[in-house]
Amino acid sequence: MNTPTPHIQAKQGDFAKTVLMPGDPLRAKFIAENFLENAVLVNEVRGMLGYTGYYQGNRISVMGSGMGMPSMGIYSYELFHFYEVETIIRIGTAGGMGDDVKLRDVVLGIGACTNSNYAEQYGLSGTIAPICDFELAVKAMETAKRLGIPVKAGNILSSDLFYDGGKGKEQWRDMGVLAVEMEANALYLNAIQAHKKALCICTISDHIFTGEALSSADRQTSFSDMMKLALETAIG
Numbered sequence: 001m002n003t004p005t006p007h008i009q010a011k012q013g014d015f016a017k018t019v020l021m022p023g024d025p026l027r028a029k030f031i032a033e034n035f036l037e038n039a040v041l042v043n044e045v046r047g048m049l050g051y052t053g054y055y056q057g058n059r060i061s062v063m064g065s066g067m068g069m070p071s072m073g074i075y076s077y078e079l080f081h082f083y084e085v086e087t088i089i090r091i092g093t094a095g096g097m098g099d100d101v102k103l104r105d106v107v108l109g110i111g112a113c114t115n116s117n118y119a120e121q122y123g124l125s126g127t128i129a130p131i132c133d134f135e136l137a138v139k140a141m142e143t144a145k146r147l148g149i150p151v152k153a154g155n156i157l158s159s160d161l162f163y164d165g166g167k168g169k170e171q172w173r174d175m176g177v178l179a180v181e182m183e184a185n186a187l188y189l190n191a192i193q194a195h196k197k198a199l200c201i202c203t204i205s206d207h208i209f210t211g212e213a214l215s216s217a218d219r220q221t222s223f224s225d226m227m228k229l230a231l232e233t234a235i236g
């Protein structure tokens with residue numbers, strides 16, 4: 001096994017079979033400190049903090065992915081291929097695009113559209129549809145219902161651009177895309193290629209067309225819902 005890797009110092013067995021991945025490594029630290037028991041730091045290379053601990057007696061890891069597809073591409077590839085991780089659940093923020101999508105909404109990315117050429121590497125003679133793991137999505141929907149957390153499920157957009165000059169998003173919205181973030185497409189493609197499981201759960205932190213954005217206090221509560229949903233789905 002190729003461990004440790006250039007980006008992860010953990011040893012074989014340091015990660016649980018399921019890893020939750022926020023973009024922000026400090027969110028990973030927050031989850032480890034507030035939601036996990038007996039959490040142990042397993043990675044800090046490049047400040048990409050990763051922890052393994054227990055949630056209701058179940059072993060779970062949480063690590064930052066960084067921002068954008070190249071970063072998520074590296075970490076999810078190494079976790080799937082070199083650390084025997086079976087499931088990655090991304091927990092991120094996203095910009096709302098759909099007319100029905102409001103601040104604080106929790107969105108499941110069933111499919112991840114993109115403006116990136118990440119899938120070029122597979123040399124396919126057509127266009128692959130990067131989708132989440134179906135069973136994981138069903139489990140998340142059932143868990144959300146049980147916890148009383150409303151969720152919307154559908155296509156999201158994984159964009160290479162955070163600053164895009166405000167152009168081009170209307171067309172995605174008109175095709176029914178609910179929200180924009182920057183990593184799910186690479187995560188789904190890596191999971192599909194490795195025959196593993198992935199799901200992206202997002203909290204809407206701002207709205208692309210109305211310009212509304214959550215205050216930092218609101219973010220904390222809304223993110224708690226998403227983290228609870230991800231943790232309960234992971235152990236479900």
Ligand SMILES: O=P(O)(O)O[C@H]1O[C@H](CO)[C@@H](O)[C@H]1O
Nearest residue numbers: 022023024067092093181182
């Ligand atoms: O909150 P995270 O998980 O980082 O997700 C979103 O926030 C970042 C941009 O601000 C991008 O990584 C985007 O996908």
Ligand SMILES: O=c1cc[nH]c(=O)[nH]1
Nearest residue numbers: 093094095180181182
């Ligand atoms: O990628 C992202 C994440 C949150 N909000 C956005 O507008 N874009």
